[in-house]
Each structure stands twice: as structure tokens, then as C-alpha cells.
Amino acid sequence: MIVKQPAVAGTLxxxxxxxxxxxxxxxxxxxxxxxxAKAQFGDSILETTRAVLAExxxxxxxxxxxDKGAFDxxxxxxxxxxxxxxxxxxxxxxxxx
Amino acid sequence: xxxETNLQRRDILLTIPREKAELLxxxxxxxxxxxxxxxxxxxxxxDEDEIVACGASNGRLLKCFAVNEDLRGCNALGRLVNxxxxxxxxxxxxxxxxxxxxxxxxxxxxxxxSCVAQTEQVGLLERIxxxxxxxxAAFRQSDDAGKIIGAIVMNANPFxxxxxxxxxxxxxxxxxxxxxxxxxxxxxxxxxxxxxxxEQGTSDLANVRVHPGGPYIISQATFPRYFLKETDDAAVMxxxxxxxxxxxxxxPALNIxxxxxxxxxxxxxxxxxxxxxxxxxxQYGIRLVEIPRIESxxxxxxxxxxxxxxxxxSSPEELxxxxxxxxxxxxxxxxxxEIIHSLRQTK
Numbered sequence: 027m028i029v030k031q032p033a034v035a036g037t038l039x040x041x042x043x044x045x046x047x048x049x050x051x052x053x054x055x056x057x058x059x060x061x062x063a064k065a066q067f068g069d070s071i072l073e074t075t076r077a078v079l080a081e082x083x084x085x086x087x088x089x090x091x092x093d094k095g096a097f098d099x100x101x102x103x104x105x106x107x108x109x110x111x112x113x114x115x116x117x118x119x120x121x122x123x
Numbered sequence: 124x125x126x127e128t129n130l131q132r133r134d135i136l137l138t139i140p141r142e143k144a145e146l147l148x149x150x151x152x153x154x155x156x157x158x159x160x161x162x163x164x165x166x167x168x169x170d171e172d173e174i175v176a177c178g179a180s181n182g183r184l185l186k187c188f189a190v191n192e193d194l195r196g197c198n199a200l201g202r203l204v205n206x207x208x209x210x211x212x213x214x215x216x217x218x219x220x221x222x223x224x225x226x227x228x229x230x231x232x233x234x235x236x237s238c239v240a241q242t243e244q245v246g247l248l249e250r251i252x253x254x255x256x257x258x259x260a261a262f263r264q265s266d267d268a269g270k271i272i273g274a275i276v277m278n279a280n281p282f283x284x285x286x287x288x289x290x291x292x293x294x295x296x297x298x299x300x301x302x303x304x305x306x307x308x309x310x311x312x313x314x315x316x317x318x319x320x321x322e323q324g325t326s327d328l329a330n331v332r333v334h335p336g337g338p339y340i341i342s343q344a345t346f347p348r349y350f351l352k353e354t355d356d357a358a359v360m361x362x363x364x365x366x367x368x369x370x371x372x373x374x375p376a377l378n379i380x381x382x383x384x385x386x387x388x389x390x391x392x393x394x395x396x397x398x399x400x401x402x403x404x405x406q407y408g409i410r411l412v413e414i415p416r417i418e419s420x421x422x423x424x425x426x427x428x429x430x431x432x433x434x435x436x437s438s439p440e441e442l443x444x445x446x447x448x449x450x451x452x453x454x455x456x457x458x459x460x461e462i463i464h465s466l467r468q469t470k
Contacts, residue, residue, distance in 0.1 A: 038201035038204060038205040039198070039202065039205070044205070046235070048217065050257075058237070058252040058253075088253065090237075092233075092235035
């Protein structure tokens, strides 16, 4: 899907993650992560991010992640919300396992 | 229990004198002296409804952050930045920015901002990672490789024969010349007209590309002063930061190796700009080329001279020595006449 507009989900409060997605037409994925737990969980956060972007078939975007110690399912939810807003699409509830 | 959870967020309504005074008093206690251009402010308050942390904004610029000593380390800044960023985005600005002292840059990086460039004293941060480079890269063309590429930044308030001469001289020294027009709208001539006049006035020069300057020109008007001490030289801090932003973020994206400026005999601030660029740019492999201004009647042609003459009652036709035909023509239009009128009013 195409990133039609910049979109944000989440906050900078403790145990949350703020996900921002910006258009980046033709220039691939540029993922920037800041995390208070980058050393321990940086790879896992990036893996989740790439997985959710792949689910939405987003191939061109600047993604900024500011993690304040969120659990993986919080990260996933914030990413899904940001992707829906950025692509102006509705969330596919039937696709959830 | 964690202190931050006790705090409530409260918007400071700047239109209500009592609330504004409360904010200013809080900033005063933190030795901050805000310029009078805040459009939105937010705070964290304690159980007694007293401000314990605050932040504000003007357009895309977030500023006037202050957090009480005993709250530091509780992510109070994160809550303020979160709120201000959300407000900016609701207003349609997706890339808010912060200018702050260099030792505070990491605090804002922890709130999702990326540093565009910094000097020993101050730094510029933006919300979109790599936004400056991406902004500049949009002006790149596929056959630019291997060419000699130069740049000029001008306000063109309004476009004069002096600007035209500078562009001609610079364009003759490079294969591609990028002309950035200061986008911020705090000049007598609105940005759209300034840009259009530069475009029209240089359209015959094939290797000249005219662009909006975007938010990446740190002008005197953009540079916040609220955190300055009396001993700080604002002009040096501002001009060095501007030079750093150009050298670190804009020039590399376009392979710019030459920056052209007019010599500045009359204006101290522009002279400071040129000196700051002379200090900063060569460190990044960019050469600063000063081009002597052309004169008319033994005085350098400048936009400020044009504005002064217009406000003193000169007609556009009388300024034929100073103005290219496009600008004279614009000044004769209805919009042009309105600008001359306002110049004479504010004189």
C-alpha cells in the first residue's frame, strides 16, 4: 500500500511507543529507532516493525520509532494504527489470528 | 510512586492575561525570556494547579521548554513534546522543529527528534529523520553527476538588479546554480511574490534553478532567543547554525561545492553571515565566493535601499536603475501598489 500522508500513533509516555510514518516515494524503507532498551530489544522491535510493514505491503516510507519500553503487542498495535492512518485504510479485523 | 503520574497536563490559554502571566512568571524563574510570538503553550501542573513544567510553540518551532529541577529524569519533557507535536500535526505541520543549546540536543533526541546540525553552542532538530537531506535531494536531477554545483540563498525583498547581477556572476562560474529563496513570511514582500520575481527575473539563465528555502534557513526571525544569556552573541550563534545546516544537510544532498554571497559593506548582520560561512563552509569542502555588489550612484544596490526609497515616496519607475523590469512591473500591479502603500504607512 502507498503511504498517502504522514501519520502518528502512540505517545512518548512510559511503556508506550510513538510510531510516525512519512511518505518516501521511490526511496524504500528508512526505519529510525530510538529506544531506552535498544541494546536488549532493538532487533526485536525492528523485526516487528518490518513484519507489520510487510503485512500492509508498505515498501516506501520513513518510519520513526520512539520507544519508551513498550511490550511487543503494544508496538505491533501502534504500528498497525499508524499504517492504517498513513495508507487511509481500515484495519482488517478478520485477518487477526 | 513515580512523580510524573501525579501531574496533570493543562493548556495555557495565551489569550487570557492571567494565564499568560503565570507562564511568563514560570519561565522567568527559569531565567528564560520568551519573545512575544507564542501561539500555543502547554504545561504540567501539580496538585495545587501550579505549573511545574512547560513548553510552547510558534508555527513549526517548539520553544520555551522549562522543567522544575525535582522533575528532571521523569520524562516530563516527553509529555510536553508529545502534546506540542500533536498540536503541530493537527495544524498541518508534520515536521516541527526545535532550536536548543547543544547540551540539550540528546534530551530532544529521546523525544523522537533528529539533529539536523549543531554548533558548539546551539543545535537544530526536526521531527522527520533526515528531512533536510530529503528536502534538498528533491532538487537533484539525474544528470547532475560530475558537474560544478553552486548555491545562493536570498530573501529578495524585493528582487533587485543587485540580486540579478549576483546570480549572473555566480551562474557563469558553475554548471548548475541553485537559488534558495527564504520562505519564511516575515518580510514586506510575501514569499510567493519574492519567489515568483526571482524565477521570472532569472528564467533566461538556463543553468539556474530557483527553489523555496524550506524551513532550513535559520534567519534572524526564526532563531529563538528565549534561552540566550546577556553574554551570548545571538547573531554569531544564529549565523553559525545556519551555515552548519547548509553545510551538513543541504549541500551534501546536492553536491554543492560553491556558495556565493554578495559583499556586505553596509549591513552588520549580513557581514556576520559571511564571516560565519567563511569559518564553517571550508571545513566541509565548500568554497565561499564573495562577489562585489554593483553600485548605482556610488551606493551598493540593495533591497533595503529600494524599500527605503519606496517608503520615502519614490515611484517604481524612478527606481529603474535599481530594479529589473519584472520587479518594476510587479510594483505597478495592484498587489505591488498595496505593498508600497503599507511600506509608506509603517514608515
